Amino acid sequence: xxxxxxxxxxxxxxxxxxxxxxxxxxxxxxxxxxxxxxxxxxxxxxxxxxxxxxxxxxxxxxxxxxxxxxxxxxxxxxxxxxxxxxxxxxxxxxxxxxxxxxxxxxxxxxxxxxxxxxxxxxxxxxxxxxxxxxxxxxxxxxxxxxxxxxxxxxxxxxxxxxxxxxxxxxxxxxxxxxxxxxxxxxxxxxxxxxxxxxxxxxxxxxxxxxxxxxxxxxxxxxxxxxxxxxxxxxxxxxxxxxxxxxxxxxxxxxxxxxxxxxxxxxxxxxxxxxxxxxxxxxxxxxxxxxxxxxxxxxxxxxxxxxxxxxxxxxxxxxxxxxxxxxxxxxxxxxxxxxxxxxxxxxxxxxxxxxxxxxxxxxxxxxxxx
Numbered sequence: 450x451x452x453x454x455x456x457x458x459x460x461x462x463x464x465x466x467x468x469x470x471x472x473x474x475x476x477x478x479x480x481x482x483x484x485x486x487x488x489x490x491x492x493x494x495x496x497x498x499x500x501x502x503x504x505x506x507x508x509x510x511x512x513x514x515x516x517x518x519x520x521x522x523x524x525x526x527x528x529x530x531x532x533x534x535x536x537x538x539x540x541x542x543x544x545x546x547x548x549x550x551x552x553x554x555x556x557x558x559x560x561x562x563x564x565x566x567x568x569x570x571x572x573x574x575x576x577x578x579x580x581x582x583x584x585x586x587x588x589x590x591x592x593x594x595x596x597x598x599x600x601x602x603x604x605x606x607x608x609x610x611x612x613x614x615x616x617x618x619x620x621x622x623x624x625x626x627x628x629x630x631x632x633x634x635x636x637x638x639x640x641x642x643x644x645x646x647x648x649x650x651x652x653x654x655x656x657x658x659x660x661x662x663x664x665x666x667x668x669x670x671x672x673x674x675x676x677x678x679x680x681x682x683x684x685x686x687x688x689x690x691x692x693x694x695x696x697x698x699x700x701x702x703x704x705x706x707x708x709x710x711x712x713x714x715x716x717x718x719x720x721x722x723x724x725x726x727x728x729x730x731x732x733x734x735x736x737x738x739x740x741x742x743x744x745x746x747x748x749x750x751x752x753x754x755x756x757x758x759x760x761x762x763x764x765x766x767x768x769x770x771x772x773x774x775x776x777x778x779x780x781x782x783x784x785x786x787x788x789x790x791x792x793x794x795x796x797x798x799x800x801x802x803x804x805x806x807x808x809x810x811x812x813x814x815x816x817x818x
Contacts, residue, residue, distance in 0.1 A: 616653070753792050
């Protein structure tokens, strides 16, 4: 305790020796203990059963004070990642997860500084990692665009261009990303902190941190603006690295893809042309693991892809092996069931309910726990 009590006495002296100037800087928000504490409350939601979170919370004030001191002195250093692979929406992704302490900082940085500034420049149809949006928003926007297209064109004759990027997060260039942020955030302290965070990645920005999510959200904005503003594409949407454009002309979409490819090249992004395709709207196509069908009467049918069931079964099995608290499993499971039923997947939900009840025999209330 002696070491802790001497830090405040030394703090003003050390701060005079640093080059950090907090006057008129958004960085000062990160030095507020209340801000950091609110960030921790958000971070622990859904993971408060983990030992690392409980240990951090047991000395919450001391831990937050030490984090604040490091930030104030400009000596903050991120702790090593926890690295693992995750199958997400059919893609094998390498995750670099943060220590709870670093998650608290990034939550405060993103929620209180980055998103309030960058959200001003995002198109409405950019739906990932934005408050009150998300994957359901992106799926329903595509549904609405299909409806609007049918009303305006009078038929389901048309095409949809689906664009997929190859290793999107791994391809994001640090210098380009930092320069893009500098244009919108005029604060050297914040930019230096973000540069410090990105320096822990050998290439790209990895997955598993909130700063990576925010940068990934914003990085392809030049493509969004080109399609929505320059080309006036009414039926355009992006969910992180998944893009769709609807148009009545296949040739138009083929030419648009070439123009998007040129912008992506400047951003050092690579389009996966094997997965990037143009489909007829009258045929089935999949976007964000939902099968869409635009009928000749204008009805949009949405059916969950079977991969959602397989993924959820793997997740439930892992939860049981990890001894995750049952009430946490129940909440997550019921959430998935609600999503599946919302998209005309009643047969799929029955399949999943049967699997759950076999896995957790102590719970059996007709599937809904």
